Amino acid sequence: MINKIILASKSGVRKKILEENQIRCLVEPSNVDEDSVKDSLLKMNATPEIISKNLAELKANKISQRRHDHLVLGADSVIDLKGKIISKPNNRKEALEILLDLNGQTHHLISSVCISQNGLMVWNCTDKASLTMKQMKEEELVNYLAKINDETLYAYNVYQIEGEGRSLFANIEGDEDTIMGLPVKKIKEYLSNYK
């Protein structure tokens, strides 16, 4: 069983999820330019799932190319609303627009993971959760946003499922770890069988 890998992510949440599952990790963020990758993939009509898979692989391969001594894990999470990718807001006006788009609708939170070795993908997985938002008044959404600080809003997008965000939803199907950015059960299974 491998229990020490490199996490190619600046996400403290992902590190926490790995450590809570007895997977020790060294952190080396990839700092991949996600927006330019997304833009070029969208020009090729890539789906949100394809975009998240590609970003996870780019992040893992970039670090793995210079760290041949470890397995490297990259990850990416996207919101898929009826086939349209919903990226993180750049300001509070955009955050409210996202919430209004998600309002009363069902969307998917897709988290993709890639494990690379010597600069190449050796394993990957993608997991989806389905979240149905309550039909809320705009005023309620404004009041909700007022409770979310900038750091959380711009790091995690418009909801933190383990926090205030849960109150937005009428129904949630799927793994909470996946929603938080890491389908850790599948990762554990792979690493425990790694030879």
Ligand SMILES: Nc1nc2c(ncn2[C@@H]2O[C@H](COP(=O)(O)OP(=O)(O)OP(=O)(O)O)[C@@H](O)[C@H]2O)c(=O)[nH]1
């Ligand atoms: N705590 C929490 N974090 C969430 C939730 N939903 C998404 N996230 C985090 O939001 C971020 C999604 O953005 P990504 O681009 O996948 O990752 P990142 O944080 O920018 O970090 P990199 O992997 O370095 O790109 C990740 O850090 C996820 O862990 C949630 O409900 N709760």
